[in-house]
Amino acid sequence: MPPSGIATSDRIDSLPLPIRHADDIFVDGVWTPADSSERRGVIDPATAHEWGSVPIGNSADLGAAVSSARRAFDRGRWPRMAPSERAAVLRRAADRLELLAQPLALTNTLENGTPVAESGGGATNAASIFRYFATLAPLLESDDVRPAPAGTHETLVRRDPIGVCALIAPWNFPINLVVVKLAPALLAGCTVVIKPASLTPLSVRFIVQALTEAGIPPGVVNVVTGSGELGDQLVRHPDIDKVAFTGSTEVGRKIARQCGELLRPVTLELGGKSSAIVLPDADLGVLRSALIRSTLRNTGQTCYISTRILVPDSRHDEIVATIVGTVAAAPQGDPLDPATVFGPSASVAQKESVLAHIAGARAQGAHVALGGDAASMPAPFSAGNFVEPTVLTQVSRDMSVAREEIFGPVLTVLRYGDVDEAVDLANATEFGLGGIVFGGDETVALQVAERVDSGSVGVNFFASNHAAPFGGRRDSGLGVEYGPEGLHAYLTYKSIHRRQRKA
Structure with missing residues (x-):
């Protein structure tokens, strides 16, 4: 910087x-x-x-x-x-x-x-x-x-x-x-x-x-x-x-x-509101290595990223700690610095929209586990459109942040009891663009991915392929x-x- x-x-x-x-x-x-x-x-x-x-x-x-x-x-x-x-x-x-x-x-x-x-x-x-x-x-x-x-x-x-x-x-x-x-x-x-x-x-x-x-x-x-x-x-x-x-x-x-x-x-x-289903046997090292690219790429300003992270009750606290630690460790700052992971929102209007989503989540009972405000930056970036990378927990499926595309550096964590409930949560959205399933047994993870109603789903990561069709279902296109x-x-x-x- x-x-x-x-x-x-x-x-x-x-x-x-x-x-x-x-x-x-x-x-x-x-x-x-x-x-x-x-x-x-x-x-x-x-x-x-x-x-x-x-x-x-x-x-x-x-x-x-x-x-x-x-x-x-x-x-x-x-x-x-x-x-x-x-x-x-x-x-x-x-x-x-x-x-x-x-x-x-x-x-x-x-x-x-x-x-x-x-x-x-x-x-x-x-x-x-x-x-x-x-x-x-x-x-x-x-x-x-x-x-x-x-x-x-x-x-x-x-x-x-x-x-x-x-x-x-x-x-x-x-x-x-x-x-x-x-x-x-x-x-x-x-x-x-x-x-x-x-x-x-x-x-x-x-x-x-x-x-x-x-x-x-x-x-x-x-x-x-x-x-x-x-x-x-x-x-x-x-x-x-x-x-x-x-x-x-x-x-x-x-x-x-x-x-x-x-x-x-x-x-x-x-647009998209994709989910990352973290199965009970998921390797948290794999989750950690894929998290930013798959869920917050381009400061969260990506259509297919999985900004809804669905975690099992049995490992909730452990997974949230991994998510918060990974996001907190990623540098935010001058986007011209090659070390920067999180840059600014693209415009003042986009910054204000992201902050309004976070404020609405707070008002509806979500817990801010990380971030949650406009970022305080040194000159010459103090006038920029920076929002702190944010992780929201205690999010329920009926909250606005669980249903609406935020298009900013915000992750929402939703809990599930069993895999059927996880799939139901993943499909409980008007969008159908992307998605990920993290699991130690990739055969099982693939079976879960096939149940996700979305145009594209990754197993333990997400990537596009120039040779394969990319498109959305329902409100995703x-x-x-x-x-x-x-x-x-x-x-x-x-x-x-x-x-x-x-x-």
């Missing part, structure tokens, strides 16, 4: 940031001045210092971006290239993106407060997503001929790109949660308009740079920055063929309604990302019936 007397501006001015103040949007393969004269500041959540700014795009900016994508899809060469050619561009973009890892990580951290220990891996992970989807090109190039059951004819099934896609990204992982949409869309032959989150408008420029250097044709990728209102206009634009959104369930419901009225395909990756299933979301199908060919 820098010395407490360092000036806020000096802390940022010393960093190798390629861009801070932008006045443009990306249309037709170039950064071009925005029509809008309104601007939004980019705030460092660790210090509350404004260090950058971008345009607040208007309807003319949005129209230019969508028109560019429409022309590139209807008349450009990208959708008409062989999938293997498009895959080659993705691979080159992956190589270029990895070369941008340091400035990308610093920009990300200064936008949303993600510790560099986390953001430092963003470029590598995004590159691996590009490379994975590039491996799926043969799926799009193979003939799919299906004989009719009656034997009278056969059908040639074509997989066509779905069209112009609106990709609306969240602020917590502004690179990877764009690329997981962008890579399959591009491989499929689609063109896109990206609208980054208001808090994180600059990180996406590194993706654009990598793709441009990789040779992607003009108009295939377009970017416009702006407010939530602009995102609403993008979803409803008549030239958009598909929407992909990651964000809150509240906004996701609104987008789902709009797309339903328009009969427009949509993928929604929304519609559709999936990753895997061949994630590619299919950007395809539309045509059946061409013909007389069966003779051998």
Whole structure:
């Protein structure tokens, strides 16, 4: 951490940031001045210092971006290239993106407060997503001929790109949660308009740079920055063929309604309130080693993490002591310090929301075993959005903190008597995104995991897999990302019936 007397501006001015103040949007393969004269500041959540700014795009900016994508899809060469050619561009973009890892990580951290220990891996992970989807090109190039059951004819099934896609990204992982949409869309032959989150408008420029250097044709990728209102206009634009959104369930419901009225395909990756079931035979060393990554990743600002920890009555005090000790030992501070585990909340509003959840838990009878307040930080971080890492015990299933997504460094501990009750608690939520089962006997833990009603569940840890579908159930979303299933979301199908060919 820098010395407490360092000036806020000096802390940022010393960093190798390629861009801070932008006045443009990306249309037709170039950064071009925005029509809008309104601007939004980019705030460092660790210090509350404004260090950058971008345009607040208007309807003319949005129209230019969508028109560019429409022309590139209807008349450009990208959708008409062989999938293997498009895959080659993705691979080159992956190589270029990895070369941008340091400035990308610093920009990300200064936008949303993600510790560099986390953001430092963003470029590598995004590159691996590009490379994975590039491996799926043969799926799009193979003939799919299906004989009719009656034997009278056969059908040639074509997989066509779905069209112009609106990709609306969240602020917590502004690179990877764009690329997981962008890579399959591009491989499929689609063109896109990206609208980054208001808090994180600059990180996406590194993706654009990598793709441009990789040779992607003009108009295939377009970017416009702006407010939530602009995102609403993008979803409803008549030239958009598909929407992909990651964000809150509240906004996701609104987008789902709009797309339903328009009969427009949509993928929604929304909120979560996942549970970690600690079985009676769990190895607490394993729990300790996986706890932060699996339950408080990115200062708790992650959708799938298991912030509800379900512990057996027989080992309650022992497990709580392990949880409290592990969380208390993780450093909180400057997110630019590689040793930092817990950074700030991404915004003042997010900090206030987290503190309100904690206050509500106290009022409903929860016990604060650790933390529970705004963190007291030295200068220049005293004005930042820091919340103490918090562990709440004596939490019952009807409390708000046991049901609502907090999106901050807060764990809730709920007790159970037997495994049936633990599974019931885990499934007693409107969400269904992630989950973990910690157990010494992994065969038994797997059996319990299969009973958890969630899109993804880990056994003794949690991790995503680019080759496997990731998506939520109920209020956690519609559709999936990753895997061949994630590619299919950007395809539309045509059946061409013909007389069966003779051998």
